[in-house]
Amino acid sequence: MNSITSTRPRPEDTIDYITVSDPVIHAEGINKFTSYRVDCRPPNTYGIQDSTNGNTNDAPDLFLQNNQSLYSSVLRRYSDFLWLYDRLHKERAGAIVPHLPEKQAVGKFSPEFVEERRRALERFLRRVVIHPELFDANCLLTFLRADDVTFQHAKNVSQQVDSSNGGNFDGSASLGGAGAFNLTPKNASGIKKWFSEAKTTFSGDLVTSPDDDLFDEIERYIEALAIQMKRVSSQATGMVRKSKELANGMFEFGLAFHQLGQSEGEALGKKLELMGGTADTLSAMASSHADQEWKKLDEPFKDYLKTIQAVKLALARRHDKRVSYTALLHEIQTREGNLHRLRMTPGSEGKAYSTEMSLQRYQASAEVAREEYAECSQRVLREVDRFKREKAEEMKLVVLEFIMLEISVNREMEKVWGELVPKLEEGSAENFSGRENATGNSMWQQQQQQPQNQPTMVNMPPSQPPPPVPTMPSQPMYSNVPAPSVSESLMESSIQYRDNNLPGLGL
Numbered sequence: 246m247n248s249i250t251s252t253r254p255r256p257e258d259t260i261d262y263i264t265v266s267d268p269v270i271h272a273e274g275i276n277k278f279t280s281y282r283v284d285c286r287p288p289n290t291y292g293i294q295d296s297t298n299g300n301t302n303d304a305p306d307l308f309l310q311n312n313q314s315l316y317s318s319v320l321r322r323y324s325d326f327l328w329l330y331d332r333l334h335k336e337r338a339g340a341i342v343p344h345l346p347e348k349q350a351v352g353k354f355s356p357e358f359v360e361e362r363r364r365a366l367e368r369f370l371r372r373v374v375i376h377p378e379l380f381d382a383n384c385l386l387t388f389l390r391a392d393d394v395t396f397q398h399a400k401n402v403s404q405q406v407d408s409s410n411g412g413n414f415d416g417s418a419s420l421g422g423a424g425a426f427n428l429t430p431k432n433a434s435g436i437k438k439w440f441s442e443a444k445t446t447f448s449g450d451l452v453t454s455p456d457d458d459l460f461d462e463i464e465r466y467i468e469a470l471a472i473q474m475k476r477v478s479s480q481a482t483g484m485v486r487k488s489k490e491l492a493n494g495m496f497e498f499g500l501a502f503h504q505l506g507q508s509e510g511e512a513l514g515k516k517l518e519l520m521g522g523t524a525d526t527l528s529a530m531a532s533s534h535a536d537q538e539w540k541k542l543d544e545p546f547k548d549y550l551k552t553i554q555a556v557k558l559a560l561a562r563r564h565d566k567r568v569s570y571t572a573l574l575h576e577i578q579t580r581e582g583n584l585h586r587l588r589m590t591p592g593s594e595g596k597a598y599s600t601e602m603s604l605q606r607y608q609a610s611a612e613v614a615r616e617e618y619a620e621c622s623q624r625v626l627r628e629v630d631r632f633k634r635e636k637a638e639e640m641k642l643v644v645l646e647f648i649m650l651e652i653s654v655n656r657e658m659e660k661v662w663g664e665l666v667p668k669l670e671e672g673s674a675e676n677f678s679g680r681e682n683a684t685g686n687s688m689w690q691q692q693q694q695q696p697q698n699q700p701t702m703v704n705m706p707p708s709q710p711p712p713p714v715p716t717m718p719s720q721p722m723y724s725n726v727p728a729p730s731v732s733e734s735l736m737e738s739s740i741q742y743r744d745n746n747l748p749g750l751g752l
Contacts, residue, residue, distance in 0.1 A: 257371035260306070262286045265367035268359045278322050279359055281366060285317045285389050308380040317390040323348075325388065326366055328400055332384035333373065335407075338562040338617065339624035340379055341632060343372035344551040377631070378624060452571045456622060463629055464560055471553045478546040485538045492531035499524025516669050523665045527658060534654045541646045549639070556632055563625050566618040573611040580604040 267282040287309055326345060333342045346365035352358055373379050387399050499521040506517030580600055587597035 257368055257375060260308075260371040260374050262288060262309075263367070263371050263374055265363055265370060268363050270354055270359070277354070278324075279354065279362075280320045280322050281363060283317075283319050283321050283370070283389065285312075285315055287312065287315060306375070307377065308374045311381060312386075315386075315390060319389070319392070319396070321388070323362070323366075325396070325400075326369065328403075329373075329384055329388045330369075332403060333379055333382055334558070334562060336382050336384055337378050337624070338566060339559050339621035339628065340376070341552070341555045341559050341628045342379065343369050343376070344555055345369055378628065450571070451567055452574060454622070456626070460560070460563070460622075460625070463625075467553060467556050467560070471550070471557070474546065474550055474553060478543070478550055481538075481543045481546050485535055485543050488531060488535035488538055492528050492535055495524050495528035495531055499528060519665065519668055523661060526661055530654065530657060530661070534650075537650055537654075538647070541650055542643065545639070545643045549636075552632070556629065559625050559628055563618075563621045566614070566621045570611065570614040570618045573607060573614050577604065577607050577611055580607060 262285065264284045264286075265281050266284065268279050269281075270279050271277065330342060330345050333340065346362050346369070349358065353362075373385060379385065384399075384403075387396065391399060502517050502521030502524060506514040506519075506521060508514070509517060580603060584597060584600045584604055587593040587600055
């Protein structure tokens with residue numbers, strides 16, 4: 246069973262120096278939350294075999310190369326992880342950011358949920374650390390090493406910047422899964438920018454690039470992949486559910502045989518109880534099999550669906566950059582027209598100067614937006630290419646692990662059934678020969694007890710010979726009369742004539 250229960254290590258499992266532990270529930274008035282201890286303890290040497298676990302780093306750890314002396318231990322809550330998630334989308338727009346565990350309104354302080362969230366947060370943080378586009382983000386270093394005061398200051402500053410920029414990505418819009426623009430900007434400039442981008446989005450007149458067809462193809466591919474993966478994930482969930490039902494059915498089956506064996510006696514009852522014990526063993530194996538199917542098939546598919554959602558979000562961030570750049574270009578065109586009109590109007594030199602300064606600021610912003618749009622587009626292309634490569638490798642390993650699991654489980658079950666067969670057949674031949682001898686002796690005794698006057702094969706009188714069968718006289722043969730054919734003889738023998746000499750039948 247060791248081959249069944251073994252689990253393939255994931256890439257993030259190698260980053261064991263990043264841990265999320267010691268969840269503590271705090272109750273401050275009506276505000277109740279859970280804090281987690283986040284530790285970063287890099288090994289002393291990089292790339293050298295560790296004497297404690299005997300492992301070496303095959304792939305280069307870029308985070309560890311740049312932060313070998315980063316030792317930190319901080320307390321963070323779920324909202325802090327959500328801040329990191331949002332900031333990663335802003336600082337590295339177009340990257341496939343690992344997904345966060347979803348929010349939960351009911352039962353979020355139960356021990357089971359707290360432990361499950363702790364593992365999910367640790368997996369999220371480790372995936373960010375090994376991400377080739379996110380490992381050196383400033384927000385990540387702030388999250389890992391800043392004390393409480395510094396971290397709170399960084400959160401306030403980022404919130405002010407987002408409010409001044411207007412369009413604010415909010416990862417909590419879909420419980421840590423997808424993002425959206427914040428529709429309530431905090432100042433007039435933010436409202437104006439949001440209105441301009443909304444008008445550009447509704448008009449559909451967006452700036453074009455040579456890669457638009459490629460991105461359209463990527464979006465169609467991701468949409469089709471999401472549909473198919475949802476179907477596969479649903480079938481995997483149903484198969485796990487049926488495996489659990491099979492385990493429960495085998496348990497009930499074994500219980501019924503146990504009760505039947507207790508009602509019977511001696512040899513038959515023991516064999517029925519053996520059948521019940523085997524069914525109990527198979528029930529435990531089927532239950533363990535269902536758990537392993539969930540870990541090796543159902544859970545990876547659900548995690549993969551969330552990764553597909555992260556790809557969609559990366560494409561949406563590129564679209565946002567495209568809308569922002571297009572909106573700035575439209576504003577520049579509008580101000581250029583206003584500036585030309587003011588210059589042609591006598592006495593409007595002051596307004597013309599103000600409009601020209603505003604135009605220069607918009608041109609500078611448009612140049613920054615153009616660079617961000619191009620950088621985001623290139624990042625999305627790199628990420629989609631990496632996603633496809635890792636998807637192919639991950640799917641192959643998941644399918645192979647599932648096949649090996651099914652083969653191993655079926656062999657174990659076949660072995661259990663095979664061990665039961667000789668136990669059930671034990672003593673069957675002796676019992677059959679004993680019953681045969683007892684039957685022969687009783688028949689001989691019954692023959693000896695039969696009365697003498699009863700006819701038997703010995704004293705039965707000889708049978709009388711059967712009466713002779715009368716033969717019909719042969720038909721005379723004539724030389725000039727042909728012999729009757731077979732069909733004529735049959736017809737003659739089948740016809741019977743009535744005797745005219747019978748009384749009362751004459752005319």
